[in-house]
Amino acid sequence: MMSNKPHLIVIGNGMAGCRAVEEILARDGDTFRISIFGAEPRVNYNRIMLSPLLAGEKSFEDIIINGHDWYQDNQIDLVSGDPVVAVDRANKTITAASGRVEHYDKLLIATGSDPFIIPVPGHKLPGVITFRDMDDVGAMLEAANRGGDAVVIGGGLLGLEAAHGLSLRGMKVTVIHLMPTLMERQLDEAAGWLLKSALESRGQTILTGADTAEIYGDGKVEGVRLKDGRDIPATIVVMAVGIRPNTKLAKETGLAVGRGIQVDDDMVTSDADILAVGECVEHDGNVYGLVAPLWDMCRSLAAGLVAEPNGYRGSVTSTKLKVAGLDVFSAGDFSGGEGCEDIVLRDATRGVYKRVIVKDDRLVGAVLYGDTADGNWYFDLLKKEEDVSSIRDALIFGQAFASGGGLSANPIEAVAGMADDAEVCGCNGVTKGQVMACIGGGATSLDAVRAGCKASASCGSCTGLVENILAFAMGDDYAGERENKPMCKCTSFTHEDVRKAIIDKELKVIPQVMQALSWSTPDGCSSCRPALNYYLLCAWPGEHEEDPQSRFVNERMHANIQKDGTYSVVPRMWGGVTTPNELRAIADAADKYNARMVKVTGGQRLDLFGIKKEDLPSIWADLNAAGMVSGHAYGKALRTVKTCVGSEWCRFGTQDSTGLGIKLEHMTWGSWMPHKFKIAVSGCPRNCAEATIKDFGVICVDSGYELLIGGNGGIHLRGTDLLCKVSTEQEAMDYCAAFIQLYREEARYLDRTAPWVERVGLDYVKQRIVEDATGREALRSRFLYAQSFLQIDPWAERAAGKEAHLHQHIAEIRPFAVVGGH
């Protein structure tokens, strides 16, 4: 029953191929005789439903789009399980793997994508599976039936859906993700972190920033080894690291291929009789990995082929994660940049994070976590490029709120219009009326309102509203000034509020702090990130994981950057005492690495200037070999303990000031502080070590040791205050440790001891350190506990290869020859 209608052959029985046929038939069922060749031995099914299928929420019957009757009813010849292996454009024929040859008049290539497999050793072992079709799901289910451990490589949409399914099927799942946050292409750091903690609480292990070194096993997968040496046992490894347009056939056929098969707006390739559609194509420089754009392409394709052309113009995409109970939505561009303004809403109790990005009065991106109800509305605004300036202030609260009139553009008017029983502070259930009464009762500042009626005293997200009520109630009398300034523009909380919350709510990582305290920016700024990093490491010494990107350059490089971009290197010299051997090693290093200057510092150390970033690990290795460690001359940390020669040599010396200084330095080195911290010990009141301008100074006298605090040189010179006098060296050490810990726990980041002591008062410090013996002992032991984690020489770690990328160029360009990186 061969008809003599022109023959349309479709290669690929997948989502785009069959949809294109549906679109063609809907316009004109008569033009073509249609054959579909599919590599998979089955009918057309909904690929995106493979995730619910794996999770056990659907069966294969449920996800079929077009069953056998559809092919029959439309007289489509389905050749399944027989992939096309060659196209002969001159004779207009295709050849299938079985040897079958067919003539075509029009050819449609819809071959989709291939999963990308990272070529690590072991990637070909049985048990390494991708996640693309029914066979893959079959393989996963078979493995899951045997139980055991699964590793999923790739923390993107596909990987997380695979992990979810396998974990519902009873496997113990570990997700390995190269980037620091999950789904980094769709989610920002804040949402990625929320997702990670939700998945962890469901029993999955999520390793971010983890790089696979190899998959190992004897004849089959037994586990995965990471580049940092960690070893994760597994009976299956699912690779979900990305997809690549399947362009093999098109390339062999000689069609124009870039990242995908290049097509025009009517989906026609460089050959007028060959069309292409779906994930395998490149249109206007873009390739797509989601279904929505394919539907648009299929419409344009059918229109161009059998009706009035209606060219394809590209698609804007949005993403939702199909994991039951986790609402994640993302659309558009959230990378920020000039002119972009972030509007962030966080609700820590409901676990909600919403961020919309507005540029030139248009919505350009949205990231939603925990409440995605408004996802489609945002996506619509984004696609239509609607002007949102009139609903700007209400935008983040969603469609219902914004279209219900929303807030008045003038915030004071908006507050005036609020009913007295309208709730202002959700955490503490405080109404506008109560806030007004509190102000009427004499509370004229935010802090007073917080103290008086608890409004804005918990999560802080209503702070702006409370301030507006103050401004409304007090008119011009409201100074708007707060006694304690917020930490930075990202939050309404002070440093003290934040530190207290970190302890009370047991917050352990930066995104968690930002979520719990309703940060108004997605990932903080260069002023709050280093502060939070410090507060966390101080609060949780045993658990803290460093965030190198929250460190200023000197602390990241463990050396001082100089104005020409080179570094200066200062090895530690305990108490300012050195030896001929150390001096020889320093001299050798100075020669070997071309130090342009060797200088004695104000802190009794030797500083080697002009060292190149690339040479840092080797100069450290050389200095380490001679027994020296990092001098931390670069850090918000204990810098130096300066000493004089004391009773050992000096005719005036009353105590062994050098010995005490060395002991103090051994006790305190490596400690991170709110700011730099300097110590000195002088052997008598002549004070040759200048102990009276240090953060902690000791002046030895005949009867013991005078302990001095809160001094510094610098622009605002401040002499120390006398804390107390003690009679033994051990006491001097104990008081020093307790004082440092008090400063570490209570000062604001970037406060030196001098302004801190002035703010809290000398009496307060005396009470805590001198009068309260139990408290002093507790502080001292907390300091020593923290030190047990901090006294690791960062130079030795780097010299041994840690963070090597910080010191190496990625590559080098020699004109007309390029040398690859390390």
Next chain:
Amino acid sequence: MNAEWLDIGPVDQLPALGARTLPVQGGEEIAIFRTANGSVYALVNKCPHKHGPLSQGIVHDTTVTCPLHNWRISLITGEALGEDEGCVPVIPVKIDGGRILIGRAAALAGVM
């Protein structure tokens, strides 16, 4: 031999929110940055203020804060943001198949 793009290595060698350097013999060193969401940018590694090495700054959104005096420089336009004025050349860069490709002409500008 005059390809438009130079392949300088795999993209996974760039730390997120970080940068790597690319010296150009006889020309200006280039800094290649990676932002939180994986986008890659390249600038001449010289702050418009006093030539601080931008590769050592803190990367935020699509800006880098210079390590020497905290000027903020746009990774997109190379221009100083806020109060400050100045501009550093932007080098075209793109990712293809997991490799970083850098615009040859701009990278070799000034090289004889």
